[in-house]
Amino acid sequence: TQLLEQSPQFLSIQxxxxxxxxxxxxxxxxxxxxxxxxPGEGPVLLVTVVTGGEVKKLKRLTFxxxxxxxxxxxxxxxxxxxxxGLYLCAGARSNTGKLIFGQGTTLQVKP
Amino acid sequence: DSGVTQTPKxxxxxxxxxxxxxxxxxxxxLSVYWYQQSLDQGLQFLIQYYNGEERAKGNILERFSAxxxxxxxxxLNLSSLxxxxxxxxxxxxxxxxxxxxxxxxGQGTRLTVV
Numbered sequence: 001t002q003l004l005e006q007s008p009q010f011l012s013i014q015x016x017x018x019x020x021x022x023x024x025x026x027x028x029x030x031x032x033x034x035x036x037x038x039p040g041e042g043p044v045l046l047v048t049v050v051t052g053g054e055v056k057k058l059k060r061l062t063f064x065x066x067x068x069x070x071x072x073x074x075x076x077x078x079x080x081x082x083x084x085g086l087y088l089c090a091g092a093r094s095n096t097g098k099l100i101f102g103q104g105t106t107l108q109v110k111p
Numbered sequence: 112d113s114g115v116t117q118t119p120k121x122x123x124x125x126x127x128x129x130x131x132x133x134x135x136x137x138x139x140x141l142s143v144y145w146y147q148q149s150l151d152q153g154l155q156f157l158i159q160y161y162n163g164e165e166r167a168k169g170n171i172l173e174r175f176s177a178x179x180x181x182x183x184x185x186x187l188n189l190s191s192l193x194x195x196x197x198x199x200x201x202x203x204x205x206x207x208x209x210x211x212x213x214x215x216x217g218q219g220t221r222l223t224v225v
């Protein structure tokens with residue numbers, strides 16, 4: 001059973017378009033992290049959201065944590081080819097040391 | 112560069128063999144996490160050590176074991192290897208025992224079992 005469901009799994013868009021990636025769960029998490037992974041590399045942390053309803057912006061990327069802390073979204077404005085990669089959401093529970101990862105969204109931005 | 116070092120970067124071995132993957136955490140980090148990433152399963156948490164002690168266990172097979180040494184580096188031992196063990200193995204580290212803040216991942220070890 002996948003505790004964190006990401007959608008879509010694959011996304012291929014043109015440069016300049018906007019997109020949203022969703023990360024949904026029936027479980028509550030104390031925090032949720034978004035990572036970006038490039039081929040042959042390890043995941044790199046983009047952001048951590050902790051408070052229900054929290055919105056964080058990182059240049060053209062906007063991250064939101066759902067009010068109930070069960071879901072999150074990543075919105076990219078005016079996507080660029082450099083945004084291409086695998087985007088992973090990961091949920092943490094406060095009393096454990098493990099992250100539960102979603103299956104990832106593979107994003108391809110064509111010039 | 113995340114500051115987490117994993118060796119080797121690539122490993123090719125035969126079924127039935129045993130391998131050891133090594134991880135050096137970021138300076139000052141006491142927690143080390145091991146993850147397995149395969150195409151069909153995504154990133155799966157295997158095990159966590161904090162300051163030398165096992166802290167949390169995930170989907171780690173009995174054929175796999177890990178330890179964290181006094182200098183805080185960690186090793187993941189994989190034995191009686193099967194074709195299905197072929198995957199990317201990542202190590203991550205964080206300052207404390209909980210993953211709520213942030214973890215830094217190494218570049219991974221790509222294991223191919225033939």
